[in-house]
Amino acid sequence: MSDAFVRMSLDEARDFARAVLARHGLKAPHVDAVAETMVAGERDGCASHGLYRLLVCVHTLKAGKVVPDAEPSMADAAAALVRVDAKGGYAQAAFELGLPRLVSRARRLGIAAMAINNCVHFSALWPEIEAVTAHGLVALAFTPSHAWVAPAGGIKPLFGTNPIAFGWPRPGEHPFVFDFATTAVARGEIELHRRAGKSIPEGWGIDAEGNATTDAEAALAGAMLTFGGHKGSALSAMVELLAGPLIGDMTSAESLAHDDGAKASPFGGELVIGIDPAGFLGAAAAEHMQRAEALFDGMTGQGARLPSQRRFEARARSLVEGVQIPRALYEDLERLLDA
Ligand code: NDP
Ligand code: PYC
Structure with missing residues (x-):
């Protein structure tokens, strides 16, 4: 594994997600249910709805836009x-x-x-x-x-x-x-392109003036297609x-x-x-x-x-090997434990 990634077992990923969510005030049974969904996403190779979503959930909790003990x-x-x-x-x-x-x-x-x-x-x-x-x-x-x-x-x-x-x-x-x-793709996928500083293919979005764009930030600020x-x-x-x-x-x-x-x-x-x-x-x-x-x-x-064949294959692999997430994402997530 290159230094650019951090590998975690599924149990480690689950404990990590639970700790971050609980640290930011989410209560049982939501902590387990939400952590499980994210770990399932990461396990199945769906990065846009995997552990990345911890950033989104913490932001939503901090903004007071979810009832943590509903x-x-x-x-x-x-x-x-x-x-x-x-x-x-x-x-x-x-x-x-x-x-x-x-x-x-x-x-x-x-x-x-x-x-x-x-x-x-x-x-x-x-x-x-x-x-x-x-x-x-x-x-x-x-x-x-x-x-x-x-x-x-x-x-x-x-x-x-x-x-x-x-x-x-x-x-x-x-x-x-x-x-x-x-x-064309989930918004989370465009957000991941923005995080990675990568351009997006034409056809995913337009800028605020309605022009075709390959710039993730411009498409997020304009409109998706x-x-x-x-x-x-x-x-x-x-x-x-x-x-x-x-x-x-x-x-x-x-x-x-x-x-x-x-x-x-x-x-x-x-x-x-x-x-x-x-x-x-x-x-x-x-x-x-x-x-x-x-x-x-x-x-x-x-x-x-x-459809889902790739996902089930990723699941089988992850059950044995665990998951690996970009180091930059891991470091951002780790900071949530102190924030
Ligand atoms: P993708 O385009 O990555 O994949 C969509 C589906 O198509 C998957 O079932 C996938 O299977 C299948 N697929 C992809 N390529 C092929 C292929 N070559 N042959 C056959 N099947 C294929 O998904 P999106 O980016 O559109 O969405 C990702 C996720 O985002 C979804 O799970 C969706 O629920 C979620 N989402 C949630 C929203 C919400 O409001 N809660 C809003 C928007 C999206 P496989 O996984 O095996 O590749
Ligand atoms: O990726 O488009 C998306 C999305 C919206 C809500 C949850 N995921």
Whole structure:
């Protein structure tokens, strides 16, 4: 390993993350839940949502933009609809509270949805998707963020980076999971380019005047771009609607207004949907789930890789070797223990 990186076991990474979060006032059970999400990101080779997020969380805590000891509460909205009020805390504990009810309702009714309201959201969605597919359910998740992204045809930030995540349980295999921002890349990736002093490819963002830019700082100050032009733009609008007004929560523009210049993590809602394959198919579900395997074989058989394949490979490696993070990041994080 070069001097440019610091290697940590997953246990060391977890203890480190917990210590930083607790040092800055986050309370149980949030400390464990939030640390676990970041360690999972680092473990799976998702640096933009790994330990780097400690910097973001500490900033959010210091800005008073997250309730450090929030106690989420749960209510039924209708037979298939579960609502969890995160009470201004991080989304993780609210998700953990609501998951069992989401699963039991999906099993009973064939499909169920969970709205998490009033949460601070800094994380990737695949940990939640995997938690749902682990129960044999097909999963979808959406959340808006802050208004950083111009709609196709415009140049002013309106949408968030608005991830869409999907999971499909597979017999004896990791689930099929994709989880991506509706922008060319997550904002965290551009922030990492800025930290490293690297330029960004064209197509990720525009400057404040609407000109194409390869300067990370200029794109962060201007507007990010959706992937696939009008298609990503429409999907981004869909995320705003599904995980904003539909569940009585904030759009990305409202989240940014609520932020009031603090530059904290987005605040608002998340929508998680679980579908039981047995809902339509009863006892025949297993046979049809097996048939779906031909689709995955068809993809990999011609040399394509499945989304999340890289991530699961990184996970297998990290479980043995631990993780390595840039020394400069490690030193910035270490300073948080004294700050
Ligand atoms: P990426 O572009 O890195 O990856 C998106 C998905 O595409 C992953 O499932 C990835 O699998 C898959 N993928 C990438 N390359 C290929 C390929 N060549 N063939 C097949 N599949 C591929 O993600 P983003 O930068 O868009 O987003 C990163 C994270 O940021 C997400 O987890 C997202 O949830 C999070 N995010 C969170 C937000 C929030 O508000 N909370 C806002 C925006 C983003 P693999 O991982 O295996 O490479
Ligand atoms: O990387 O775009 C992002 C992001 C927003 C909120 C959490 N991650």
